[in-house]
Amino acid sequence: xxxxxxxxxxxxxxxxxxxxxxxxxxxxxxxxxxxxxxxxxxxxxxxxxxxxxxxxxxxxxxxxxxxxxxxxxxxxxxxxxxxxxxxxxxxxxxxxxxxxxxxxxxxxxxxxxxxxxxxxxxxxxxxxxxxxxxxxxxxxxxxxxxxxxxxxxxxxxxxxxxxxxxxxxxxxxxxxxxxxxxxxxxxxxxxxxxxxxxxxxxxxxxxxxxxxxxxxxxxxxxxxxxxxxxxxxxxxxxxxxxxxxxxxxxxxxxxxxxxxxxxxxxxxxxxxxxxxxxxxxxxxxxxxxxxxxxxxxxxxxxxxxxxx
Amino acid sequence: xxxxxxxxxxxxxxxxxxxxxxxxxxxxxxxxxxxxxxxxxxxxxxxxxxxxxxxxxxxxxxxxxxxxxxxxxxxxxxxxxxxxxxxxxxxxxxxxxxxxxxxxxxxxxxxxxxxxxxxxxxxxxxxxxxxxxxxxxxxxxxxxxxxxxxxxxxxxxxxxxxxxxxxxxxxxxxxxxxxxxxxxxxxxxxxxxxxxxxxxxxxxxxxxxxxxxxxxxxxxxxxxxxxxxxxxxxxxxxxxxxxxxxxxxxxxxxxxxxxxxxxxxxxxxxxxxxxxxxxxxxxxxxxxxxxxxxxxxxxxxxxxxxxxxx
Numbered sequence: 001x002x003x004x005x006x007x008x009x010x011x012x013x014x015x016x017x018x019x020x021x022x023x024x025x026x027x028x029x030x031x032x033x034x035x036x037x038x039x040x041x042x043x044x045x046x047x048x049x050x051x052x053x054x055x056x057x058x059x060x061x062x063x064x065x066x067x068x069x070x071x072x073x074x075x076x077x078x079x080x081x082x083x084x085x086x087x088x089x090x091x092x093x094x095x096x097x098x099x100x101x102x103x104x105x106x107x108x109x110x111x112x113x114x115x116x117x118x119x120x121x122x123x124x125x126x127x128x129x130x131x132x133x134x135x136x137x138x139x140x141x142x143x144x145x146x147x148x149x150x151x152x153x154x155x156x157x158x159x160x161x162x163x164x165x166x167x168x169x170x171x172x173x174x175x176x177x178x179x180x181x182x183x184x185x186x187x188x189x190x191x192x193x194x195x196x197x198x199x200x201x202x203x204x205x206x207x208x209x210x211x212x213x214x215x216x217x218x219x220x221x222x223x224x225x226x227x228x229x230x231x232x233x234x235x236x237x238x239x240x241x242x243x244x245x246x247x248x249x250x251x252x253x254x255x256x257x258x259x260x261x262x263x264x265x266x267x268x269x270x271x272x273x274x275x276x277x278x279x280x281x282x283x284x285x286x287x288x289x290x291x292x293x294x295x296x297x298x299x300x301x302x303x304x305x306x307x308x
Numbered sequence: 309x310x311x312x313x314x315x316x317x318x319x320x321x322x323x324x325x326x327x328x329x330x331x332x333x334x335x336x337x338x339x340x341x342x343x344x345x346x347x348x349x350x351x352x353x354x355x356x357x358x359x360x361x362x363x364x365x366x367x368x369x370x371x372x373x374x375x376x377x378x379x380x381x382x383x384x385x386x387x388x389x390x391x392x393x394x395x396x397x398x399x400x401x402x403x404x405x406x407x408x409x410x411x412x413x414x415x416x417x418x419x420x421x422x423x424x425x426x427x428x429x430x431x432x433x434x435x436x437x438x439x440x441x442x443x444x445x446x447x448x449x450x451x452x453x454x455x456x457x458x459x460x461x462x463x464x465x466x467x468x469x470x471x472x473x474x475x476x477x478x479x480x481x482x483x484x485x486x487x488x489x490x491x492x493x494x495x496x497x498x499x500x501x502x503x504x505x506x507x508x509x510x511x512x513x514x515x516x517x518x519x520x521x522x523x524x525x526x527x528x529x530x531x532x533x534x535x536x537x538x539x540x541x542x543x544x545x546x547x548x549x550x551x552x553x554x555x556x557x558x559x560x561x562x563x564x565x566x567x568x569x570x571x572x573x574x575x576x577x578x579x580x581x582x583x584x585x586x587x588x589x590x591x592x593x594x595x596x597x598x599x600x601x602x603x604x605x606x607x608x609x610x611x612x613x614x615x616x617x618x
Contacts, residue, residue, distance in 0.1 A: 065444055066447060067444070067447075069379060069380075069486070070380075070485065101446075104411075133375055133414075133437075134412040134414055134441065171379065171482065
């Protein structure tokens with residue numbers, strides 16, 4: 001069994017990514033840490049716990065940082081709906097959140113299984129930055145971290161320069177990027193256009209007739225609308241599930257390379273921009289594995305397998 | 309009842325003097341010491357914190373090791389020219405017997421403030437990294453901590469590590485900004501008062517002569533600190549009183565005159581680490597903190613000497 005830890009600001013696409021990991025037969029999710037991002041912390045927790053229960057699991061959900069390090073909180077209700085789940089108003093989860101603080105639980109779990117925990121981050125990196133600050137030894141003990149965040153040498157979504165997760169807490173992202181953690185960055189540009197579930201894909205998913213398939217589409221119904229109006233992008237983008245697909249099956253990423261990547265924290269215009277030194281002009285040691293290309297049919301099939 | 313205190317510190321020569329005086333103060337119950345980089349590396353300051361609790365039989369007091377660098381900025385311009393590479397005047401002391409806790413400084417602070425709600429005074433005399441992390445880990449600290457007294461900053465006395473910045477704030481201005489903006493019951497003991505409290509060479513000689521472990525240690529580690537003050541300010545063996553002044557505030561607040569004013573921290577450019585008092589509310593709606601602007605210097609000096617020599 002592979003051991004995973006998921007750090008998430010659980011709204012609709014996070015929920016689908018969590019479901020993928022929980023339904024993957026050779027993966028055991030040791031814990032889920034929630035962090036303020038798409039929606040406030042309490043709402044992330046409710047959404048994560050609902051998803052866990054939908055999958056029939058008892059994975060602990062730990063509460064983490066309720067706001068970014070330095071910036072004011074910013075939520076994305078406009079994209080994920082008032083409940084973060086497309087306005088589906090799912091019933092409240094039965095189990096309470098785990099008692100421990102997410103950052104402490106993450107530190108303890110990584111230390112209990114050194115070299116074994118694959119970390120998948122789907123939200124702002126506040127929890128991870130705090131964990132690394134409190135326990136720098138984690139850098140040596142986490143073999144791989146897959147991060148949904150940033151935009152490699154291309155446009156952003158929340159601003160022309162920046163992707164949402166990094167933009168929300170750029171200082172935390174900068175700390176994590178420079179920490180020495182073996183980090184693979186899955187930028188949002190890999191999760192748009194052709195990578196989206198189009199009309200046929202959505203109909204195909206619906207045809208599975210499972211609660212998982214319906215859940216994956218239903219909770220994203222606001223995202224489907226907003227994505228087309230806001231970004232003029234077709235149907236349903238699923239950034240967190242694409243990242244999870246790469247974590248579950250690294251061959252989903254077909255081209256990647258390691259570069260020096262920094263995060264802009266001082267500019268107003270380009271706050272949270274992930275600056276990839278693709279040509280190596282800064283002569284600084286590479287710190288981030290950047291994904292450039294994915295196998296789109298394989299990504300979708302990796303998703304479908306967990307929804308059937 | 310004795311006042312419960314957590315000392316967050318980067319020892320450090322003046323930190324050492326302050327900690328020894330605090331441990332010898334019957335009004336205080338020091339429930340833990342948390343270390344942080346600053347005057348020397350995070351490793352050196354953690355070792356010194358352990359040595360200081362062990363020196364006079366206080367090794368029941370837990371030590372939690374904290375951050376090795378700022379929230380955002382790297383550890384830079386550490387105080388090793390002032391305090392020695394080892395933080396204790398280049399005296400190369402033997403390793404401590406004890407070990408720091410498994411949990412980090414920020415976790416320790418968060419735990420204790422919740423455990424002893426409305427009872428804990430946090431005396432923070434280094435970069436504010438641990439305190440800021442604790443606030444983010446556990447936002448209820450703002451309501452549950454009794455008081456936070458910091459040594460750091462300057463609103464009208466200029467800087468020491470830069471023309472405008474005091475060293476503790478300079479080492480982690482982002483953390484300081486988190487702390488000053490948090491709405492805490494915060495008292496700032498900064499250069500506005502600490503530069504006015506001068507420990508003369510004769511005064512220090514009396515402390516060094518005290519025949520107790522504290523006196524012996526201070527005798528060994530103070531010369532480096534005195535030499536820096538002479539080289540930087542031409543003080544001829546006299547020194548400013550930074551961290552011990554913050555302790556004096558905890559013990560006898562009446563020794564200080566405070567001004568309630570919102571404080572902001574600059575985090576970039578030439579003003580990096582500057583603390584800015586916004587007397588007319590021109591920068592925003594931030595809650596005021598208590599900034600020490602006047603001090604009964606002889607009173608502070610008498611108090612500190614009394615604690616260290618008796």
